[in-house]
Amino acid sequence: xxxxxxxxxxxxxxxxxxxxxxxxxxxxxxxxxxxxxxxxxxxxxxxxxxxxxxxxxxxxxxxxxxxxxxxxxxx
Numbered sequence: 001x002x003x004x005x006x007x008x009x010x011x012x013x014x015x016x017x018x019x020x021x022x023x024x025x026x027x028x029x030x031x032x033x034x035x036x037x038x039x040x041x042x043x044x045x046x047x048x049x050x051x052x053x054x055x056x057x058x059x060x061x062x063x064x065x066x067x068x069x070x071x072x073x074x075x
Contacts, residue, residue, distance in 0.1 A: 007034035
């Protein structure tokens with residue numbers, strides 16, 4: 001989604017972690033007015049939960065995938 005430069009802000013913070021190694025955190029902020037222009041706002045129907053949560057296995061598989069515990073195998 002293209003945004004004008006004045007509507008997006010990038011912040012980066014670097015600091016040593018608990019293990020002494022340096023870490024970086026990146027925060028991206030988009031102006032609310034830019035999101036409203038795209039129709040993204042709290043009153044839109046898709047901004048609220050509209051059905052039941054996925055099953056437990058779906059959440060567990062997603063967490064394993066993010067942690068790199070294996071490749072997604074569809075189970």
